[in-house]
Amino acid sequence: MKHTPSRLFGIALLTLTLTAASVLTTTVMTSGGRAAGASSPTPDPRLILHPHTVSVRGSISRHDMLTLRLYPAIPGKQRIAVRLPPRVRPHAVALHVIMSGMPMPAIHGRLTPYGLTYRGALTLPMFGAYLVTVTVPGYRPVVLRVLLPLPGM
Numbered sequence: 085m086k087h088t089p090s091r092l093f094g095i096a097l098l099t100l101t102l103t104a105a106s107v108l109t110t111t112v113m114t115s116g117g118r119a120a121g122a123s124s125p126t127p128d129p130r131l132i133l134h135p136h137t138v139s140v141r142g143s144i145s146r147h148d149m150l151t152l153r154l155y156p157a158i159p160g161k162q163r164i165a166v167r168l169p170p171r172v173r174p175h176a177v178a179l180h181v182i183m184s185g186m187p188m189p190a191i192h193g194r195l196t197p198y199g200l201t202y203r204g205a206l207t208l209p210m211f212g213a214y215l216v217t218v219t220v221p222g223y224r225p226v227v228l229r230v231l232l233p234l235p236g237m
Contacts (some may be wrong), residue, residue: 131235133158142218142226148172150218150226157232159210164193165201166218177202178219183212208232 135156144150151167166177181191188209195202208214211234219225 088091093175095173101183107185108199133235136207138230138232140216140228140230144168144218144226148175148223151219152216152218152228152230159208159232161205161207163203163205164195165196165198165203167201168220172220172223173197174221176221179204180217180219181206181208182215183210217235 108222111203135158138154138157140152140154141149143151148169150169153165153167155163164179168174168177175197177195179191179193181193191206191208193204194207195204211232214230214232215230216230217225218228
């Protein structure tokens with residue numbers, strides 16, 4: 085088979101391309117899969133969500149206080165506990181949660197006795213300020229402002 089100058093040029097170009105690809109692949113593999121000088125991106129630590137407990141207190145009568153605790157205090161399912169004075173022991177505690185100024189339906193929940201507290205779970209869908217109405221049978225409802233702050237704010 086006779087090789088014309090254009091065919092020889094094509095073969096030389098193909099050989100050069102394959103050699104360059106082979107050298108480049110070997111270089112990348114020996115540097116741990118990363119090109120020299122590349123670094124992995126690091127997120128801003130202020131944007132990392134850390135679960136924490138939010139506690140809010142309110143008065144159910146002239147002399148009696150309640151404490152509401154919320155965990156993990158980031159959007160999603162929340163574990164909620166309400167602590168009442170020892171002499172106040174209803175069968176259950178009702179919660180009504182709204183986000184003022186947001187067109188979203190109210191969230192309702194019922195907390196049941198567990199030791200000295202009343203516990204349950206609710207889903208709070210976003211960061212922001214919520215108004216939580218705690219209703220203890222035989223007492224006036226208590227409205228508490230609960231804040232799920234944005235990270236870094």
